[in-house]
Amino acid sequence: xxxxxxxxxxxxxxRMPHYLNYLYEKKNDGVTHISSTVIAEELDLNPVKVxxxxxxxxxxxxxxxxxxxxxxxxxxxxxxxxNNSHEAVLVGVGQLGRALLSYKGFASYGLNIVVxxxxxxxxxxxxxxxxxxxxxxxxxxxxxxxxxxxxxxxxPAKNAQxxxxxxxxxxxxxxxxxxxxxLKVPDNILVQNENMAASLAILSQHLKEKR
Amino acid sequence: xxxxxxxxxxxxxxRMPHYLNYLYEKKNDGVTHISSTVIAEELDLNPVKVxxxxxxxxxxxxxxxxxxxxxxxxxxxxxxxxNNSHEAVLVGVGQLGRALLSYKGFASYGLNIVVxxxxxxxxxxxxxxxxxxxxxxxxxxxxxxxxxxxxxxxxPAKNAQxxxxxxxxxxxxxxxxxxxxxLKVPDNILVQNENMAASLAILSQHLKEKR
DNA sequence: ATGATATCGATAACATATTATCGATATCAT
DNA sequence: ATGATATCGATAATATGTTATCGATATCAT
Numbered sequence: 038x039x040x041x042x043x044x045x046x047x048x049x050x051x052r053m054p055h056y057l058n059y060l061y062e063k064k065n066d067g068v069t070h071i072s073s074t075v076i077a078e079e080l081d082l083n084p085v086k087v088x089x090x091x092x093x094x095x096x097x098x099x100x101x102x103x104x105x106x107x108x109x110x111x112x113x114x115x116x117x118x119x120n121n122s123h124e125a126v127l128v129g130v131g132q133l134g135r136a137l138l139s140y141k142g143f144a145s146y147g148l149n150i151v152v153x154x155x156x157x158x159x160x161x162x163x164x165x166x167x168x169x170x171x172x173x174x175x176x177x178x179x180x181x182x183x184x185x186x187x188x189x190x191x192x193p194a195k196n197a198q199x200x201x202x203x204x205x206x207x208x209x210x211x212x213x214x215x216x217x218x219x220l221k222v223p224d225n226i227l228v229q230n231e232n233m234a235a236s237l238a239i240l241s242q243h244l245k246e247k248r
Numbered sequence: 249x250x251x252x253x254x255x256x257x258x259x260x261x262x263r264m265p266h267y268l269n270y271l272y273e274k275k276n277d278g279v280t281h282i283s284s285t286v287i288a289e290e291l292d293l294n295p296v297k298v299x300x301x302x303x304x305x306x307x308x309x310x311x312x313x314x315x316x317x318x319x320x321x322x323x324x325x326x327x328x329x330x331n332n333s334h335e336a337v338l339v340g341v342g343q344l345g346r347a348l349l350s351y352k353g354f355a356s357y358g359l360n361i362v363v364x365x366x367x368x369x370x371x372x373x374x375x376x377x378x379x380x381x382x383x384x385x386x387x388x389x390x391x392x393x394x395x396x397x398x399x400x401x402x403x404p405a406k407n408a409q410x411x412x413x414x415x416x417x418x419x420x421x422x423x424x425x426x427x428x429x430x431l432k433v434p435d436n437i438l439v440q441n442e443n444m445a446a447s448l449a450i451l452s453q454h455l456k457e458k459r
Numbered sequence: 460a461t462g463a464t465a466t467c468g469a470t471a472a473c474a475t476a477t478t479a480t481c482g483a484t485a486t487c488a489t
Numbered sequence: 490a491t492g493a494t495a496t497c498g499a500t501a502a503t504a505t506g507t508t509a510t511c512g513a514t515a516t517c518a519t
Contacts, residue, residue: 048476050453054445058405058428072496080430083478088497100496101486118452136347142428146448186455194269210458211451217269217353219291227454229447234265236440237357240422241329242261243438244397247421259506283466294508299467311466312516 045116049090054146055080056090057113064106072103119147125213126185128200129192130155130170133215137191138165150189152179173203180207189213190220201228256327260301265357266291267301268324275317283314330358336424337396339411340403341366341381344426348402349376361400363390384414391418400424401431412439 059080063071073091077084091104094112098104114120127134127150137143138153153170155161161172171179180188188204190197190212197216204212211227214220220228270291274282284302288295302315305323309315325331338345338361348354349364364381366372372383382390391399399415401408401423408427415423422438425431431439 045453046476047450050449051443051446054428054443054449055430058445059430062429074496079432084496085478085480085498086476089477092498098497099486100484100498101494103496117449118456123452123455132347132350136343139343143444143448146445147452148448187451211454213447213451217265219266219270221290221292225458227451229451231442231444231447232262232265233442234269234357235262236424236442237354237359238261238265238328239258240398240424240438240440241334241358242256243422244334245329247436257506285466295466296468296508296510297506300507303468309467310516311468311514312464314466 045093049093052082052090053094053113053117056087057110057117060106060110060113064110069106070099070103071106071109073098075103117147119145122147122149123187124183124185125150125187125189126176126180126204126209127153127168127189127191128155128173128176128204129190129196130157130160130165131191131193134189134191135165137189138168141166148187151183151185176203177207180204180209184208186210187213189215191215194218256304260304263293263301264305264324264328267298268321268328271317271321271324275321280317281310281314282317282320284309286314328358330356333358333360334398335394335396336361336398336400337387337391337415337420338364338379338400338402339366339384339387339415340401340407341368341371341376342402342404345400345402346376348400349379352377359398362394362396387414388418391415391420395419397421398424400426402426405429 056076059076073087074084076082077087091098091109094109094116096104096108096112122144125148127138130138130153134153138150143150150168153165153168154173154176155170156173158172161170163170186209188209190200190204192200194216197214197218198220201212201214201220201222205222205226210225211229212220212222213229213231215231217234222228267287270287284298285295287293288298302309302320305320305327307315307319307323333355336359338349341349341364345364349361354361361379364376364379365384365387366381367384369383372381374381397420399420401411403411405427408425408429409431412423412425412431412433416433416437421436422440423431423433424440424442426442428445433439
């Protein structure tokens with residue numbers, strides 16, 4: 038059994054950003070302390086689960102008062118690595134790629150897409166939201182020189198594996214994959230699939246059950 | 249204990265589109281039969297898990313031969329409701345909204361975004377990818393008249409709850425939420441959060457563990 | 460035909476995640 | 490000060506999801 042002190046379950050980790058959003062809202066409303074009960078209520082979670090998650094951040098709550106909002110925000114932000122921002126590159130400047138490049142919100146999540154790549158000459162050497170688009174042939178040189186660790190894949194399914202390989206060759210350690218394919222990678226590389234189809238499956242199932 | 253014959257776990261459901269993609273690839277390569285072992289190998293899953301998932305589709309495999317690819321494709325497609333397409337509306341025609349409107353791929357997932365809404369007059373009454381953008385004030389009338397059941401929310405966080413309420417009032421049963429907030433909804437309504445921040449959390453954690 | 464083998468499908472063991480229970484403690488009202 | 494109460498945090502119970510085991514069966518080679 039691996040009881041790493043630093044290990045945190047993926048489900049728990051995925052909940053953290055939710056807590057953070059919620060806490061920011063509350064802080065904005067002038068709230069300084071909040072109980073796990075209330076959080077659970079408003080986020081439709083089990084209070085015990087919330088307490089467990091929050092305990093994981095190292096913040097300790099006070100009976101009758103709850104947790105210090107600022108302290109929670111600080112620790113969750115730290116835990117999620119939103120402070121020390123990660124630089125990333127994006128490959129595939131289609132509609133979706135463009136949307137992600139234009140999205141200002143990633144900064145607050147500690148992600149900073151610094152450059153993009155595409156094979157289409159007509160898009161290259163432009164800027165989108167201040168980020169320059171290079172031809173794919175430049176990727177290895179740039180990624181390794183800039184020591185980029187995250188690659189975002191927004192190319193068509195059929196090209197995704199090749200791009201993935203290229204990214205890993207260039208030194209990328211984690212891949213955010215928007216292409217609907219399973220990517221083959223070495224053990225030490227993480228692939229996070231952004232899985233629209235899977236979400237749709239759940240929506241569709243819900244509608245089926247309603248009928 | 250609820251042992252509904254029709255119930256399928258969410259994790260399993262989320263895996264289904266993966267199988268489907270993979271099976272299409274294989275079919276394309278001329279493969280007619282495939283074993284759970286091979287699928288598991290290539291998708292980095294446990295073979296038993298694959299068998300369980302496939303069993304859930306109703307297809308029965310043959311020892312030594314494996315499962316019939318066409319049959320699997322058919323049944324999974326059915327299970328996921330990709331045949332009887334669901335019509336949806338999208339609210340919030342910003343960068344992301346536009347990208348989703350332009351994405352042709354949803355059709356094959358049984359999702360059809362038919363119209364979009366926004367409050368910005370300057371975007372209204374145009375078409376994006378053949379889908380007309382209406383002013384938000386028209387939403388209730390249109391959604392209820394067209395009997396739309398799915399709403400896609402791509403508005404800023406602060407407006408999301410209001411839009412959500414509006415959609416539900418108009419008769420929507422399932423919501424695909426891209427705004428980073430927790431939406432409060434009645435029990436019978438499903439919210440599927442597309443959770444970029446959560447995915448980023450996992451990426452970031454991986455990088456932290458590498459260091 | 461017969462035996463070897465790949466594969467299935469069912470059951471059981473295990474791991475993980477969620478929920479329930481309960482004693483301890485800080486705050487608040489009296 | 491004192492007692493009532495909300496809340497925490499630890500431990501236990503449950504549920505869910507994953508993995509292992511194993512007998513049964515269809516195919517293939519001899």
